[in-house]
Amino acid sequence: MxxxxxxxxxxxxxxxxxxxxxxxxxxxxxxxxxxxxxxxxxxxxxxxxxxxxxxxxxxxxxxxxxxxMHWGVPVLETRISHILDGRLLYRGHDATALAQHATLEAAAGLLWDDGASDYFRQDAPILPPGLAGAPDAAPLVRAMLAMAMLATADTAHALQSGPALMRILAAALLQTAPSALPLHRQLARAWHADAEQTELLRAALVLLADHELNASTFAVRCIASTGASLPAALGAGLAALSGDKHGGGSAAARRMLTQALAAPDARDARAAIGKYYAAIAPAFAGFGHPLYPHGDPRAAYLLGRLATLSHGYPQLGAILAACATAGDLLEVKPNADLALAAMELAFGWPEGAGMRVFALARSAGWIAHAAEQAGSAVLIRPRARYIGRHQCD
Missing domain, CATH: 1.10.1660.10 (Multidrug-efflux Transporter Regulator; Chain: A; Domain 2)
Known part of the structure; x- marks a missing residue:
């Protein structure tokens, strides 16, 4: 084009x-x-x-x-990722092509320095006492607490590196000890995933590793521009991801699919989907993306892989049918949130697994953007246009 x-x-x-x-x-x-x-x-x-x-x-x-600020012209320059003609590119490499074979660790290395170094050869970090986080807190809260503690504590420099932080983040999200296992295998082990599920986890992590200047990445770059530590910047990304309009998409899509699956027949399922989206309009959770008018390639890849699985997942056919019905009803293509929700339901992963996949994957991109922003030595400080009352007497 x-x-x-x-x-x-x-x-x-x-x-x-x-x-x-x-x-x-x-x-x-x-x-x-x-x-x-x-x-x-x-x-x-x-x-x-x-x-x-x-x-x-x-x-x-x-x-x-x-x-x-509303899906318009670019506001920051980057060499990390790019969305062009419906494709997501990591330093010029098509993310969907990488998803066929790469791991999140390989994608992270590509985003960080074009794959020049193998950062993940180091051992898993040993956490200082007290860094395990609140055991009863939600996974994303545990992750934010871990980053906050690392940002404020006097910790060893090794705990501030990208690989260490990603492994600590995985441990916080899964409530496990930090491990040097490939990150997709850590998720698979925690959720008792079989080989097919493990492959989809690997691909999903690669596809979600970065996405240009989204809300959480912009937050990370703002914090990094102040000279704050890398854990502090990652904490800002996690905080932004906790919002329903950003990281909550897969949970909302799961609710839609759950309602459709509970309907007694296809006609009632269509009605349930219509009622769900009528209540939350104009935001179609799981569908549409301003940067992909012809469809999100990440969703197309993952849903396409799901459609090839023909055995062992009794709800998969109904889930994919509900996805198709919703797309026809809304006349909008699915996005990555829908794919995460479909995987979560089809494989019986714990509720919120999609958010955990998203957070762990995106940390790779956040680290790349934090480093790029810090390297520019430029403070991000936009101006505001005042539209309130003029000076009072």
């Missing part, structure tokens, strides 16, 4: 005249490419958007920034 823009379209997007556009090219601020069918120049859309974002700080503090 060619995303190059014509000169009028590029000028319109930049808010400048054609002569000004041409001056940007002559000054090296913008590249142009030749159109093989004519002599007219074309302008790469990404370059135009990047120039528009940089062009005027005053505008970035105004309407452009407002639009950017």
């Amino acid at each position: 060619n995303n190059d823009l014509s000169a009028p379209d590029a000028a319109r997007l930049l808010g400048v005249s054609l002569p000004t556009l041409y001056s940007y090219v002559s000054r090296g601020l913008l590249a142009s490419v030749s159109n093989g069918e004519s002599r007219r120049k074309r302008y790469p859309q990404e370059d135009v958007l990047r120039l528009a974002a940089r062009r005027n700080d005053a505008k970035r503090g105004g309407q452009t920034a407002v639009a950017a």
Whole structure:
């Protein structure tokens, strides 16, 4: 798919005249490419958007920034991940291709330094006393407590490394001791997963390892930009993930599927799905994604793999049928939250397993973004437009 823009379209997007556009090219601020069918120049859309974002700080503090915060133009530069033409790319590598064979550890290494180092060769960390967290707390709360304690305690430098933090996070989410086992196998062992489930866990972790500048990643980058520690930054990501509008998607999708499965027949299941989404509209939990107008490739991959499993999972057929019915009813493609919910139900994993998969996977991306932001030495400090009462007498 060619995303190059014509000169009028590029000028319109930049808010400048054609002569000004041409001056940007002559000054090296913008590249142009030749159109093989004519002599007219074309302008790469990404370059135009990047120039528009940089062009005027005053505008970035105004309407452009407002639009950017709502699925608009980019607001930060990164080399870590990219969503392009319906594909999710980790440093240029297609995430769905990686999901066929890679582990989360390999994906993390790719996100951190393009796979130049094998970070996970080190042993599992030994936790200092008191870091086990509250045994009766919810998994995400235990994880946040662990990161908070690491951020405030005088701990060894080894406990501040990316691999150690991911293994500590897995232990907190699963309420187990830190282990050097591959992370997907740690989940599989805790949930008594068979070989097919273990493979899907591996693939899901890779697919969810990063997703550009989502809410939790932006929170991580903000904290990292202040010079705070890596555990503090990860704690911010977990806190953002705890919100229903971000990490709560798989739980909401599970509730929909549970109601559909409880219906006596297909007609009643369709009615139950319609009633569920009518109550929470306009947000369709498990469906739709502004960055994937033609469908979330992560969901397509995982649901496609689920559909190939033909035995041993008595509810799987009904679950996939409910997913299809909901998609037809809403006329929207599924997203990764639905795939996590379907896996959780089909395999009998504990409620909230999808959230734990999401949190552990995304920690790889958070660590990459925290390091990139800290390396830039730039404090993230947007401006606000005041819309309240003017000065009172």
